[in-house]
Amino acid sequence: MSEQKTMLLVENVTMQFGGVVAVNNLSMEVREGEIVAIIGPNGAGKTTAFNVITGVYAPTNGRVSFDGRCVVENYPRGKMKKNYLGENAGLYTQVKEPTPDRLTALGMARTFQNIRLWKSMTVFDNILVAKHLKRSSNLFSAAFRMNREEEAQQRREVLALLEIVGLADVKDELATSLPYGKQRRLEIARALATKPKLLLLDEPAAGMNPQETQELTQFIGQIRKDFDVTIVLIEHHMDLVMDISDRIYVLDFGRLIAQGTPEEIQKNEKVIDAYLGVVDDAEN
Amino acid sequence: MIETKNKKGAWIAFVCVFLFLALIFALDQLIKPTDKLGMLLIVLQKGSVYALAAVSMNLLNGYTGLFSLGHAGFMLLGAYTYAIFTIPDKSRDAVYQYFDAAIRFSIPEQLSNHMGGFGTALGVFIALVLAGLVAALMAWLIGLPVLRLKSDYLAIATLGFAEIIRAVFQWSKLGPVTNGSNLLKNFARASKFKLEIAGTKLSLSTFVPVLIATVCIILIVLIVNSTYGRAFKAIRDDEIAAEAMGINLAKHKMISFVTSSFFAGVAGATLAMVLSIAQANNFKSAMTYEILLMVVLGGIGSITGSVIGSLLFVAASEWWLRGLDSGKFLGIEAPNIFRNGFRLVVFSVIIMVVVLFFRKGIMGEKELPDLFRKKKKEAPAKEGQA
Numbered sequence: 001m002s003e004q005k006t007m008l009l010v011e012n013v014t015m016q017f018g019g020v021v022a023v024n025n026l027s028m029e030v031r032e033g034e035i036v037a038i039i040g041p042n043g044a045g046k047t048t049a050f051n052v053i054t055g056v057y058a059p060t061n062g063r064v065s066f067d068g069r070c071v072v073e074n075y076p077r078g079k080m081k082k083n084y085l086g087e088n089a090g091l092y093t094q095v096k097e098p099t100p101d102r103l104t105a106l107g108m109a110r111t112f113q114n115i116r117l118w119k120s121m122t123v124f125d126n127i128l129v130a131k132h133l134k135r136s137s138n139l140f141s142a143a144f145r146m147n148r149e150e151e152a153q154q155r156r157e158v159l160a161l162l163e164i165v166g167l168a169d170v171k172d173e174l175a176t177s178l179p180y181g182k183q184r185r186l187e188i189a190r191a192l193a194t195k196p197k198l199l200l201l202d203e204p205a206a207g208m209n210p211q212e213t214q215e216l217t218q219f220i221g222q223i224r225k226d227f228d229v230t231i232v233l234i235e236h237h238m239d240l241v242m243d244i245s246d247r248i249y250v251l252d253f254g255r256l257i258a259q260g261t262p263e264e265i266q267k268n269e270k271v272i273d274a275y276l277g278v279v280d281d282a283e284n
Numbered sequence: 285m286i287e288t289k290n291k292k293g294a295w296i297a298f299v300c301v302f303l304f305l306a307l308i309f310a311l312d313q314l315i316k317p318t319d320k321l322g323m324l325l326i327v328l329q330k331g332s333v334y335a336l337a338a339v340s341m342n343l344l345n346g347y348t349g350l351f352s353l354g355h356a357g358f359m360l361l362g363a364y365t366y367a368i369f370t371i372p373d374k375s376r377d378a379v380y381q382y383f384d385a386a387i388r389f390s391i392p393e394q395l396s397n398h399m400g401g402f403g404t405a406l407g408v409f410i411a412l413v414l415a416g417l418v419a420a421l422m423a424w425l426i427g428l429p430v431l432r433l434k435s436d437y438l439a440i441a442t443l444g445f446a447e448i449i450r451a452v453f454q455w456s457k458l459g460p461v462t463n464g465s466n467l468l469k470n471f472a473r474a475s476k477f478k479l480e481i482a483g484t485k486l487s488l489s490t491f492v493p494v495l496i497a498t499v500c501i502i503l504i505v506l507i508v509n510s511t512y513g514r515a516f517k518a519i520r521d522d523e524i525a526a527e528a529m530g531i532n533l534a535k536h537k538m539i540s541f542v543t544s545s546f547f548a549g550v551a552g553a554t555l556a557m558v559l560s561i562a563q564a565n566n567f568k569s570a571m572t573y574e575i576l577l578m579v580v581l582g583g584i585g586s587i588t589g590s591v592i593g594s595l596l597f598v599a600a601s602e603w604w605l606r607g608l609d610s611g612k613f614l615g616i617e618a619p620n621i622f623r624n625g626f627r628l629v630v631f632s633v634i635i636m637v638v639v640l641f642f643r644k645g646i647m648g649e650k651e652l653p654d655l656f657r658k659k660k661k662e663a664p665a666k667e668g669q670a
Contacts, residue, residue: 054528104530116525118518120585120649129518132511133530139539142510143503151511194530 004031005068007198007230008053013062014086015048015254022048024254025087026062030198035224035231037241039265040251041274046234047113049251050202053232054110058097061086067197071103072096105133109196111187113203113234117175123186124171127158130193158193164226165189165219181212185219192227199223201233205240217243242266250274297505297652301498305491312490317475323603325490329474329558331598332497333551338578338590339501340547345576346584347508348540349520350431351439353572357446358545359552360567361422362415364453366553367468367562368461369411375470379463386460392472401480408472412496412553419549420542422449427541431534443569453564467563474557496554500547505587507543516540581638583645588652593645605631 008030015023023045030036038046051057053064055072060080064072075092076084118126131154137147145151162168165185170178175186184204191199204220205213217240224231235241241248242262250258250265252274258265265271308328315321337359344350369391376385391414392407399406430441452458454465462468477488507513515536518526527533556562574597582593607613608627616622638646 056524056528099532099534100527101530101532104528110528112525112528116522116528118521118525120517120521121514125514128511129514129526129531130529132515132518135511137511139507139510139512139543142512143506145506145510190529 004033006030006065007032007034007067008232009065010049010053011063011065012088012091013049013052013059013064014084014088015045015052015057016060016080016083016085019083019085021085022254023052023059023251026251026254026256028249028256028259030230030232032197032230033224033228034246035220035233035244037245037248038232038234038251039236039238039241039248043253044251045254046251047202048254050110050200050232050234054108054200055098055100055103060084061089061092063092063094066103066106066108070094070096071098071106101133104194104196107195107197108200109191109194109198110200111184111191111202111204113206115183115187117183117187117190119174119176121175122172123167123175123178124158124162126175126186127161127190127193128154130190131158133194161189161193165192181208181215184208184216188219188223192223192229196229199227199229199231201231201235203234203236205235205237208237210239213237213240216240220244293651293654300652301502305495305498308494309491312487317489323606327595327599327603328490329493330555330602331595332494333555333558334575334578334594334598335591336497336500336554337548337551337575338582338594339504339587340544340551341575342579342582342584342587342590343504343508343516343547344540344544346579346586346590347513347520348516348537349523350537350541351435352442352541352544353439353569353576354426354442354446354545355548355575356567356569356571357442357449358419358423358548359555359571360446360449360453360564361419362549362552363556363562363567364462364468364552364564365415365418365549366411367471367556369414370408370471371468372470379468379470380460382466383459383463390471404472408557411472412550415553416546416549419552420546423542423545424538427538431537431541443572446567446569446572450564450567462564465564467561468556469561471562472557473560475560493554493558496550500550501587501591504543504547508587512536512539577635579645581635581642581645583642583647583649585649586645586647586651588650589645589647592647596646600634601627601631 006029010026010028013023013026014021026049038049040046048057052059052072059072059074061075061084062073063070073092073094073096075095076089118129121129134154135142135147135150137150141147159168159171162171165188167182167186167189170182175183178186188201188204201220205216208216220231220233221244223229245262247259247261248265249256250271257274258268258271260268311325311328315325317325337355341355344352368387369389371379372390372393373388376388379385390407391411392404395403395407397403426445430438430445433441453462456464458464474489474493477492479486479488508516515526515531518529518531519533519536523533552567578594578597579590581597582589582591605627608622608630609624610622613622
C-alpha cells in the first residue's frame with residue numbers, strides 16, 4: 001500500500017475570492033487505488049477545493065499534479081498580486097488553467113453535490129454522451145455515420161456499464177424520472193463512462209436515508225475493485241466516511257487541520273473541537 | 285433493440301420524404317403559376333426556404349441552447365454571395381447601373397460554357413455551397429468573441445451583428461460588390477429552372493427549392509442524431525455537467541454556431557433564388573423574429589415541428605389570410621374592415637391563441653417517426669383495457 005505511485009498531488013493551493021480565502025494553502029496527496037475523504041464543517045472549502053482540482057476555478061496560487069504531470073498551476077498576478085492574503089506567493093511561476101474537459105480527457109471525472117444529469121435524455125443517452133470524448137469522428141464522419149463500428153462499440157460498453165451498476169432495467173427512462181438514489185448512481189456511472197483514473201465524488205450520500213447510504217457504501221467499494229479507480233470524496237455522513245476511507249483530510253475555514261487514517265482522525269482533538277464536537281453538541 | 289427501432293424510424297422518415305418530393309415534382313408540372321392554385325406553389329417555395337431557416341435556427345437555439353438572433357444576417361450573406369456569383373456577364377452592367385461591378389464571374393455561366401446544361405446546375409450548386417461557406421466563415425469570426433456570452437447577452441450581440449451586416453451591405457462604398465442599397469437581380473432564379481427530356485420541358489421552379497431545403501434538413505437531422513447532436517443537447521441541458529464530462533464547450537458551441545449559420549446561408553441563397561431578387565433591406569431583424577416564431581410555434585427542439593410551423597406560417601400569411609387585406613374573406617365582403625393591414629391583426633391573434641393552447645409548440649419535442657410509434661404503443665394499451 002505504501003509504495004504506490006501518486007495519483008493526485010495538491011501543493012499549497014490557495015483560492016481567494018475577493019477578500020475571502022476559501023481554501024488556504026492546501027496540500028494533499030492521493031496514491032493510486034486509495035479512497036480518500038475530505039471532510040469539514042459547512043463552508044470549510046471542500047467543494048472549492050474540488051473545483052480547483054477539476055479545473056472549474058483556477059487557483060489563486062498553487063499547483064495540482066495528476067498522474068505524474070502538472071495540470072494546474074497559478075500564482076498571484078495582476079490585481080491579485082497586491083491583494084493576495086495567502087502564503088507561499090513566490091513559489092510558482094507558471095500559469096496553467098485548463099478547462100474541466102481537458103482534465104476529464106486526462107482521466108479525472110467528477111459528480112456534483114446537486115445532481116446534474118441531462119434532464120431531457122434517457123438513462124442510456126446520459127451515459128452515451130459521456131463517451132463522446134472518446135470519439136475519433138469529426139462532425140462530417142459523425143453525420144454520415146462513417147464510424148458505425150465505434151458507435152456500436154460504445155453502445156455495447158454503455159449497456160455493459162449499466163448492467164454493472166444495476167441500471168440496465170431503466171435504461172430507456174428519462175434520467176430525471178428515476179428515484180433519488182438511482183439518480184446518484186447514474187451520475188457516478190456517467191463519470192465512470194469517461195474511463196477515469198481518478199473519481200471525485202462531491203457528497204454522494206447527500207439526502208440519502210441510512211439504507212441508501214449503506215448501499216452506496218457497498219457500491220463505492222465495488223467500483224474501486226471493478227473499475228480500478230482512485231477515489232476522492234467529500235462527505236458529511238461519518239459512518240460512510242469512516243467505513244470506506246483509507247485516509248481522511250479535514251478542512252476548517254479553508255485550512256487543513258488534520259490528516260490521517262479514520263482511527264487517527266477520530267482521536268484527533270483538533271478535529272473533535274472543530275467539527276465532531278460541534279456536531280455532538282448540536283445533537284444533544 | 286435500440287438499433288432496430290432507429291432503423292424503423294429512419295425508414296418511415298425516408299419513405300415520407302420520397303413521397304413528398306415526388307408529390308412536389310408532380311405539382312410543379314400540374315399547376316401553372318397563373319392558375320388559381322398557383323399560390324400553393326409560392327407557399328411551397330417560400331415555406332421550404334423558411335423551413336430550412338427555422339430548422340437551422342432550431343439546431344442552435346433549440347438543440348444547443350444558444351439563444352442567437354443573428355439569423356437574418358447570415359441569410360443576407362448567403363443571398364448576396366449566391367446572387368453576386370450567378371449574375372450572367374451580359375446583365376452585370378444593367379444590374380450594377382450606378383457602380384462599376386468589381387466581381388465579373390458567374391459560376392453557372394462559366395461552367396455551362398464547358399459542360400452545357402449540367403454545368404449550369406453544378407454552378408448553381410457550387411454557388412449555394414459558397415453562400416453557406418461565406419455565412420459559416422463569418423459565423424466563425426464573430427463566434428470567437430460572442431460565444432463567450434450567455435443567453436440574453438448572446439441574443440443582443442448577434443442581433444447587433446445582423447443589423448451591422450445589413451448596414452454594411454447597403455454602404456455605397458461597397459457598391460461595386462454589393463450594388464449598395466439597390467437590389468441584385470437577373471441571377472439564376474427558381475422560376476427559370478427547367479428540365480428538358482426528349483423535347484418536353486419539365487418545370488423545376490418549385491421542386492428545386494424544396495429539394496435544397498429537404499437535403500439540408502436531412503443533413504441537420506443526421507447531425508442532431510449523431511454523437512455531436514447528443515453533445516449539443518448535453519450542453520443545452522447542463523453546461524457545467526457537459527464540460528465536466530469532457531465536452532469542450534468552446535469547440536462544440538462553435539461547431540453548432542458555424543453549422544447553423546452555414547445552413548442559414550444556404551437558406552438565404554435559396555430565398556434569393558425563389559424571390560428572384562436580393563436586397564439587404566429585406567433581411568431585417570423582423571425576419572429573424574418571424575423565423576423564431578416558426579420555431580416556437582412548431583416546438584423548440586423538434587425538427588418536424590419547425591418544418592410544420594414554417595409551412596403553416598407562410599401559408600397563412602401569404603395565402604389563406606390574404607382576403608383579409610383585399611376586402612373579401614371566406615365569402616364575406618366587408619371592404620371597410622378587411623383593409624390593408626387587417627390580416628396582420630388577425631394573424632397576431634391566431635399566433636397568441638396557438639401559443640396559449642400549445643405551450644410547447646405544435647409538436648413539443650416529438651419528431652415525425654414518434655407519431656407513428658406512439659400510435660402503436662397506445663393501440664395495445666386500449667385493447668388491454670377493453
